[in-house]
Amino acid sequence: MQRYNILWADDEIDLLKPYIMFLTNKGYDITGVNSGSDALEKCEEENFDVIFLDENMPGMSGIETLAQIKQLKPNIPIIMITKSEEENIMEEAIGAKIDDYLIKPINPNQVLLAVKKILDKKRIVSEKTNHSYQQDFQKISMAFFDDMDHNDWVDIYKKLVYWDLEINETENKSMMEVLDMQKTEANVNFFKFIKDNYERWLNNPDDQDRPMLSHEMVREKVLPELQVDDDPVFFIIVDNLRYDQWKMIEPIIADYYTVEEEIPYFSILPTTTAYARNAIFSGMMPSEMAKRHSDIWLNDDEEGGKNNHEDEFLERQLKRYGQNLKMSYNKIIHVNQGKHVIENIHNLLNNKLNVLVYNFVDMLSHARTDTVMIRELAPDEPAYRSLTYSWFSHSPLLDTLKILAEKKIKVILSTDHGTVRSKRPYKIIGDRNTNTNLRYKQGKNLSFDKKNVLVAQDPERFFLPKVNVSSSYVFASEDYFFAYPNNYNHYVKYYKDTFQHGGISLEEMIIPFIKLKAK
Template structure:
């Protein structure tokens, strides 16, 4: 165990020798001093891990010493010790960011608990986290190897995310490799489950199915609509469940989570298909058949621009779905945020917007971040892995107009539903494919005619109508990569693979892309 050094300042330090000896027996080095001035001198010349500071000392008081100490060593943890329980003294110490507060007479175990909580907590938490995960590892593995349904799969995925975030918070992340292997194994089994189940979900009215994209508003939003009581529906594009759990920590200061649920994105897990399906309440084949002028053929072009270009009719789709659901009397507004200025305008116009019964907001930042990470070496450096990507998403959220908008909602006592259209996965392994110029550019799914590909690690849909997808000619087919695979063309194969390996993509089948959050919040 690491040897920690403690500085203890008290004008009656001789009376504290039994406690100092006790800490020494527990493996801590304690340096005793008689005053605040001596404590500051010791800190100038030596390195300490923790300071015990008596509040009532002649000369420099404990609070005065604390103020000087924090100016020079702001990250050094301090435990304030006092005989007084006066509220203003406690508030002054806590306001100066002390690590703990002890009241005399002291108890040896009380002191030890405080020291361990501050100095050893990270190690103790890591040991406990690793032990608890090891205990659940086998149980999870056995669970996903059985024949289970969509609810059980969602539960497994949420547990995996819980442990991934817990392990990520430990100093050494010593169980990270085991966690990644288990996630990979779970994904392989989940993909088999989707291959076996998806066609029934689309075609069998009585099939046991999850909420899918085209059911989302009807099931999770419309039941909460009330005239004169605004409901904010916020769709953050490309937001995975783990990213939601990270930004949730900030939102709980302003909102209570009334319901944290999930739904399954339709295939392909892309903006152009899944989000159009959400707002229209229809499967893509139904959109194309019923509203051919509003459905844009997903072929050719640049992937970053083509997807958003295919989502220009969401407001019309939403209005039509409200009418079909006999909610035509609901007053609604729709807002798409593609840059920071649009986000700021949304905040500035809050009072006007909030007069509607339904306020639908689409925020596109996370999807743009995933594309930027593919194209920018600097963004890759900032987000080299899952943990870094979550951190970057959280950093954006903390400083975004979206958080300002949500704070405004909380101030007004508003209600919010937050969701997304699909997730994404960090791709690692290529699958060769050959197609003509009409084939779309997405790396996780392809649609077209005369596609030639390796049939391992893909889900093939030769009858698009069976998946609720448009069919553009007689030999149209859709092919989806599974787990963490991505499509690569044989031409310039090695360059292509090296460029796209380890980037975040969506469109295929994985836990991360398919099972996504839908959360109901109420202002505190």
């Protein structure tokens, strides 16, 4: 077992011999000094794993010593020991970045626990996390044999995300391989669940045993908020935001908001911006959009941007429900557009509804596919989440949320679909008019192995536009991505381990809907 070195500075260090002997017997090596200046000298000469500082030493006080040690060696954990419970002393010590503090009189066990909390925390947390996941592993695996509904799948996915984030924080990550296998097993079973139920959900809208879908979000969740009072509502869509990415940025948001409601909802198929996000803003499934909004809807085989008319879709939906209200729509792709929203906040508050669409996460996933440097920065899911966290921490979106929190403005935060790390190629053959998406294909005379894919042979049953008489849709499951036989090896090498969307997986389909209340 590793032995740790502790420096203890106290002007009555001789009286602390019982404590020092106690810690020595527990496996710690203690160096005692009786002044702040001696503590500084020892820090220059030797390396220590933790330092105990008495706050009330003659000459250089504990607070002064703390400040100088932090300048000399900023990463050494420091525990302040004080007789005083005065608030200003505590604030000064906390402001100087102490790691813990103890109030006299202290006992040996208090000291031991303080040391363990700092020095053995990672090991203890790792052991506890791994043990707890091992206990939950069996429960999750057994659930796959049950007749689960959509709520059960949401619970399973939440658990998997929770353990993913927890295990990633542990020191040795020894259970990550087991968790990855369980996530794969979960996606195999989730695909079967979607294959068995998705078509029924769409064709039985009065069925209570189904989740909220993309096209129902505004009607079921946004409109009721508009009718509560006269206060403005901000409806924010962060494109391509997975549930695990939301859980990463939630602690930042928690400084300014309480989460009033969190409902992971289900994206429609295909899980892409052109379909899922347009469904949110139009309140319709894609085949309905193609029929009723033919002037602004574009099919896969038509030239032009597929999401250039979201504001028009939303205006038409609001009018359909008798909501003739003042609204704004802003799509933020560049930082300057985000800053413009902040500069214009005062004017936006005059609107009943303000819609903000942030495209950064979607751009990140595409950049990771196309740019070697971004692939290096985000080689896997934890790194991908980390990039999202870093972006959000310094984004105009966070600045906007801070301002809205100060003004006590209602905020609804959601997304249109998630994304999955595509690892396994799946051969498919289509003509030149077949769409290019890697997770779903739409076209005629498609040739493929029917295993591990969902085939919408009759697109109308899936409320999808039927571009040609023989058109069908094919959706990839789990972590598969479609690849053409031509130039197959180059294609596979280029797209393997990239984050894609459009198909069927927990990561793409079960996504966050959040209602935030300012603190």
